[in-house]
Amino acid sequence: SQQGEEDPQALSIQEGENATMNCSYKTSINNLQWYRQNSGRGLVHLILIRSNEREKHSGRLRVTLDTSKKSSSLLITASRAADTASYFCATEPLQGGSEKLVFGKGTKLTVNP
Amino acid sequence: DAGVIQSPRHEVTEMGQEVTLRCKPISGHNSLFWYRQTMMRGLELLIYFNNNVPIDDSGMPEDRFSAKMPNASFSTLKIQPSEPRDSAVYFCASSLIAGGDTGELFFGEGSRLTVL
Numbered sequence: 678s679q680q681g682e683e684d685p686q687a688l689s690i691q692e693g694e695n696a697t698m699n700c701s702y703k704t705s706i707n708n709l710q711w712y713r714q715n716s717g718r719g720l721v722h723l724i725l726i727r728s729n730e731r732e733k734h735s736g737r738l739r740v741t742l743d744t745s746k747k748s749s750s751l752l753i754t755a756s757r758a759a760d761t762a763s764y765f766c767a768t769e770p771l772q773g774g775s776e777k778l779v780f781g782k783g784t785k786l787t788v789n790p
Numbered sequence: 791d792a793g794v795i796q797s798p799r800h801e802v803t804e805m806g807q808e809v810t811l812r813c814k815p816i817s818g819h820n821s822l823f824w825y826r827q828t829m830m831r832g833l834e835l836l837i838y839f840n841n842n843v844p845i846d847d848s849g850m851p852e853d854r855f856s857a858k859m860p861n862a863s864f865s866t867l868k869i870q871p872s873e874p875r876d877s878a879v880y881f882c883a884s885s886l887i888a889g890g891d892t893g894e895l896f897f898g899e900g901s902r903l904t905v906l
Binding site: 712720779780783 | 883894896899
């Protein structure tokens with residue numbers, strides 16, 4: 678079964694608001710990564726959080742990881758129209774490396790100007 | 791660095807034809823991945839190379855699909871014969887994996903394949 682699943686499937690907000698996307702997974706992991714995909718483009722790596730980390734920041738991005746609940750969240754603060762994209766979580770299971778990275782189906786974020 | 795380069799960006803072909811997708815990974819990366827993305831199934835790993843050697847091809851749907859990596863700077867994904875259900879966006883990604891540590895994946899812009 679699919680490892681990472683994002684929630685919600687789609688999110689529409691106004692510019693300046695915060696956007697929160699969630700990811701749940703089923704098995705133990707080494708790390709969890711978040712990627713962004715603009716329409717018609719390839720995926721771009723945003724941030725990686727390891728299983729022994731609980732929170733990580735990068736610019737306007739904040740990622741949390743709760744291994745007891747097998748979930749992660751991506752928070753984008755003060756969103757901009759340019760943040761409009763699909764966001765994917767990808768989990769690397771405990772037994773395996775990058776070749777075992779499993780992507781969810783993504784959250785489609787629309788930021789209205 | 792130019793990033794991962796894929797060609798063609800778009801391909802429209804008829805059922806039964808051979809399709810070849812090409813990828814040039816980032817120089818210095820030792821791992822290359824081919825993914826397929828569809829609305830229904832999301833992003834699926836097809837095959838993974840490490841140091842030009844295929845490590846895991848369990849995601850290749852069937853014998854109609856084959857992939858090669860003759861050297862560190864070039865890989866191909868071939869579909870022969872193609873079928874309408876192969877229509878998807880195919881992504882190539884590369885990474886530098888050292889000491890068992892996971893590296894971030896760098897994706898190309900994808901090849902959008904339409905099989906009529």
